[in-house]
Amino acid sequence: MPAPTDRVLSIVDELAHEAVAFTADLIRIPTVNPPGELYDECARVIGRQLEAFDFAVEYHAAEGRAEHTAAHPRVNVIGTRPGRHARPLVHLNGHIDVVPAGAGWTKDPFGGEVSDGKIWGRGSCDMKAGIAAAVFAAEAIRRAGIELNGTVEISGTVDEESGGFAGVAWLAQQRRLSAGRTDFAIIPEPLYVDRICIGHRGVYWFEVETTGRIAHGSMPFHGVNAIEHMGVVLDRIERELVPKLRARTTGMPVIPVEARHATLNVNGISGGQPVDGIQTPCVADRCRAVFDRRFLAEEGFDETKAEIVALLEQVARDTPGFNYSIKDLMIVHPTQTPDGSPVVSALDRALHRVLGRSGGLVASPGTYDQKHFARLAGVPHCVAYGPGILDLAHQPDEYCNIEDLVNSTKVIALAILELTGP
Numbered sequence: 001m002p003a004p005t006d007r008v009l010s011i012v013d014e015l016a017h018e019a020v021a022f023t024a025d026l027i028r029i030p031t032v033n034p035p036g037e038l039y040d041e042c043a044r045v046i047g048r049q050l051e052a053f054d055f056a057v058e059y060h061a062a063e064g065r066a067e068h069t070a071a072h073p074r075v076n077v078i079g080t081r082p083g084r085h086a087r088p089l090v091h092l093n094g095h096i097d098v099v100p101a102g103a104g105w106t107k108d109p110f111g112g113e114v115s116d117g118k119i120w121g122r123g124s125c126d127m128k129a130g131i132a133a134a135v136f137a138a139e140a141i142r143r144a145g146i147e148l149n150g151t152v153e154i155s156g157t158v159d160e161e162s163g164g165f166a167g168v169a170w171l172a173q174q175r176r177l178s179a180g181r182t183d184f185a186i187i188p189e190p191l192y193v194d195r196i197c198i199g200h201r202g203v204y205w206f207e208v209e210t211t212g213r214i215a216h217g218s219m220p221f222h223g224v225n226a227i228e229h230m231g232v233v234l235d236r237i238e239r240e241l242v243p244k245l246r247a248r249t250t251g252m253p254v255i256p257v258e259a260r261h262a263t264l265n266v267n268g269i270s271g272g273q274p275v276d277g278i279q280t281p282c283v284a285d286r287c288r289a290v291f292d293r294r295f296l297a298e299e300g301f302d303e304t305k306a307e308i309v310a311l312l313e314q315v316a317r318d319t320p321g322f323n324y325s326i327k328d329l330m331i332v333h334p335t336q337t338p339d340g341s342p343v344v345s346a347l348d349r350a351l352h353r354v355l356g357r358s359g360g361l362v363a364s365p366g367t368y369d370q371k372h373f374a375r376l377a378g379v380p381h382c383v384a385y386g387p388g389i390l391d392l393a394h395q396p397d398e399y400c401n402i403e404d405l406v407n408s409t410k411v412i413a414l415a416i417l418e419l420t421g422p
């Protein structure tokens with residue numbers, strides 16, 4: 001009689017074709033965000049699969065959230081399969097939304113094509129293969145006839161790509177995800193099959209508006225051009241702030257290594273007359289730009305914002321007629337799994353068993369739902385681990401290697417067994 005863990009691993013191999021087909025089925029539901037298409041359909045496909053695998057399934061629509069509308073309902077699904085006890089409880093969470101396909105594809109982004117050992121399509125890597133890995137890891141344990149000591153939960157949640165406020169954050173605010181019932185969380189985001197992701201940098205999205213004075217475009221000296229003043233801001237950022245940010249390095253193991261430094265991106269800019277409209281000779285009296293500043297745990301949010309305000313104040317002193325305002329759009333604090341967390345050691349041991357190696361700990365350049373588990377649900381023992389190559393996320397011709405899906409399913413299954421096993 002083979003050891004229970006050996007049985008589980010060979011059952012994952014037997015289930016591989018089902019996991020691939022399930023991933024492809026999910027890709028064929030274009031859950032594009034924005035605006036948040038077909039969430040209900042996708043949640044129900046996941047829910048039906050979980051029911052077939054002995055989970056008790058609940059659907060949670062994000063009542064009260066403005067983005068939960070009749071046209072685009074925000075529906076989350078959670079399946080629970082108790083063992084002998086309610087605790088310890090391992091929660092596996094994947095987001096069901098995908099970003100728009102964009103241009104440059106040679107495959108049908110929503111065709112769910114399986115070829116060359118890969119599953120192709122928008123959301124294959126980020127992160128419908130990850131959801132399949134979670135579902136089939138739990139199923140392999142059941143088919144091996146193992147009754148767990150604790151409980152497994154699997155959720156498919158909405159809107160991660162736009163902040164997760166109607167998804168994981170909402171479930172945490174409803175106390176459906178909470179320290180009172182959830183011990184460990186694994187989010188199978190695509191951070192490479194051999195690595196464990198322990199958190200992410202902070203995010204500060206803000207809008208700067210410059211205001212000038214309208215005048216006739218043939219006599220611009222009678223006005224104040226808000227676009228030119230935004231140009232002064234951008235120039236000052238490029239010459240003075242960006243070199244400072246590049247010189248700062250976090251101790252977190254962020255990948256790619258370029259993202260170990262603080263960064264700033266201009267998301268968008270808009271000022272004066274719409275360029276496609278009929279033009280009149282006017283000095284632009286308004287210009288707005290949105291910025292994406294990624295800050296390090298070592299920097300902190302207050303210092304990050306203060307540095308930007310100080311730069312704008314300096315521009316105001318140096319530039320006659322300069323007027324500005326700044327508005328916070330989104331603040332996400334850095335998140336990191338505690339040292340010595342059992343969820344990290346369980347995954348690390350599983351990686352050595354399945355792959356013969358562990359790529360070690362990494363941190364994500366971008367934020368993901370771990371922040372809501374840690375800060376809103378109060379579940380610090382949370383990591384991201386799943387199949388998929390980070391660099392392919394949000395790209396044309398996104399794919400997930402079937403081999404990675406299978407290996408990651410094995411790793412998650414072994415981690416469940418260690419964290420809540422017999």
Ligand SMILES: [Zn+2]
Pocket residue numbers: 095126127160189190368
């Ligand atoms: Zn993702």
